Amino acid sequence: MxxxxxxxxxxxxxxxxxxxxxxxxxxxxxxxxxxxxxxxxxxxxxxxxxxxxxxxxxxxxxxxxxxxxxxxxxxxxxxxxxxxxxxxxxxxxxxxxxxxxxxxxxxxxxxxxxxxxxxxxxxxxxDGEIRSAFCMTEPDVASSDATNISTRIERDGDEYVINGRKWWSSGAMAPNCAIFIVMGKTDPSADRHHQQSQILVPRDTPGITIKRGMHVFGYTDGAHGGHAEIEFTNVRVPAENLIAGEGEGFAIAQARLGPGRIHHCMRLIGMAERALELMCKRANERVAFGKPIAAQGVVQEWIAESRVRIEQARLLVLKTAWLMDTVGNKGAHTEIQSIKISVPAMTEWIIDKAIQAHGAAGVSQDTPLADLWANTRTLRLADGPDEVHRMSLAKRELKKYL
Known part of the structure; x- marks a missing residue:
């Protein structure tokens, strides 16, 4: 490349x-x-x-x-x-x-x-006129295994009827959120990867109850439209609102999550760069024990290690993007999982050191660091937790030697 x-x-x-x-x-x-x-x-x-x-x-x-x-x-x-x-x-x-x-x-x-x-x-x-929400995660099942999804989407004549409970439905608290994409089961008797479907549900459809907005480490995350806990009780939508067809929900989710994961990682590198910039400025300005903390060996080690980790992560993200462009998302599966594991951890480490360099200011509202940390830590769960990606990646590596 x-x-x-x-x-x-x-x-x-x-x-x-x-x-x-x-x-x-x-x-x-x-x-x-x-x-x-x-x-x-x-x-x-x-x-x-x-x-x-x-x-x-x-x-x-x-x-x-x-x-x-x-x-x-x-x-x-x-x-x-x-x-x-x-x-x-x-x-x-x-x-x-x-x-x-x-x-x-x-x-x-x-x-x-x-x-x-x-x-x-x-x-x-x-056109940016409305916002939307994605309703997949559920409070009563381990949603890291998407086949556990229990919300029901049942055909009734020319309509589908939706019943279930979702949470961490991203974007749903935005006042201009007009449409939900809801994932649920249309056929529990099908094989585990063809039980699910996705359907478009207008936010104002009768039977939808927004129970509460979810906080992320104490933040409302309002700037991103928040996350909601939602109940769907006999929610009826036209059959033509189904996306792609019955049983296609898992495949749609996989197609959706590949680009989503790399986009998160791209932005995380920017967060890491911002944290490193703030750490360097703070280290040069802050004097402790008679000299700038930039003169302390431990702080220099943080800064040097931060630069190395950012460069490594950026190269892997760019390789992943190149593979997605040249051989497709499936051909880049290993790299997509690799960046999803490594980039949030890298960014979290750098933000943590930047917070430490700032002292009490680092956990206050006077810098963006606390908010960046909460955002980054959440991404070790969102779009699949680290452990699931590691398990899948290990299986793929082991398969080469069977």
Whole structure:
């Protein structure tokens, strides 16, 4: 693979870096103030809408999505751009209409949606007019094994009836969330990978109860549309709301999660870079025992090790993106799992050392570090916990020698 960014990527990088400096970083304090003043912790914040309008005007819009609906970029071209947005994870991704879960939901509708589904739901998502939620995880089963999903989706004439309970439904607390993609079982008697289906459920459908918004290490995560616990009680939707067909839910989830996992890892590298930058500035400015803490050997070791770990992770992410572009997601399965294991752990380690270098300030609201840490630690669970990826990766390696 060629390690140089092509001309299109360089042009977008320069434009995006300017956008971050001129618009995103100055807006971080505004976002914090707006969230603090809002009576609803999940309320839409005006500053995000301002950033979205500016990003769209500058052509920094839907960059994650290949093909005619998006930026037309490959995974390899998108990787350094997603990394940049990761430096301000609560503002930049949504400003560019590149925030989860909308990205994954748009990918699902692009790949599997009917023309009517695309017209009704994909286009408003592409335009940033609405947001969406993905309802897969359940409180009563180990959802790390997606075949455990117990929510029922049962056919009744020209409708499907949905009953079940979900939680950590990402995006569902956003006031402008208009559509849920719900995963559940249509045929419990089928083989374990064909029991599930996915279906489009408008948020205002009778029978849906938002029980509560979930907190992440004490944060509402309102800037991302939050996460919700939801009950579905005899929720009826038209049969044409089913995506792809009965029994296709697991395959759709796998197709959705591959790009989602690498996008998270791309942004995590940006978070790690932001943490390292803050650590270096703090180390040069903070004096303890008569000299800057940057002169302490242990701090120098943290900084050197951080740079090594970031470079290693970035190379593996770029290799994964290149493989996804050249041999497809299935051909890059080993690498996708490898980055999902290694990159959150790398970023968590660096943020932890940056917090330590800041002392008490590191766990306060005066730096983004505590929020970055909570975000990063969560990604060791989201899209599959570390242990599941390790188990699958080990089986694939062992299989070579059977």
């Amino acid at each position: 060629d390690f140089a960014y092509d001309a299109k990527t360089e042009e977008l990088r320069e434009k995006l870096l300017r956008f971050m400096d001129e618009h995103v970083y100055p807006a971080e304090a505004t976002l914090e103030r707006e969230l603090a003043e809002a009576t609803d912790p999940w309320a839409r914040t005006p500053v995000v809408e301002v950033l979205k309008a500016e990003a769209r005007k500058q052509g920094l819009w839907n960059l994650f999505l290949p093909g005619e609906h998006g930026g037309g970029l490959t995974n390899l071209q998108y990787a350094p751009l997603a990394e940049i947005t990761g430096r301000s994870p609560h503002l930049a991704p949504e400003a560019l209409n590149c925030a989860a879960p909308d990205t994954g939901n748009m990918e699902v509708l692009t790949m599997f949606g009917t023309e009517q589904q695309k017209k009704q739901w994909l286009q408003p998502l592409l």
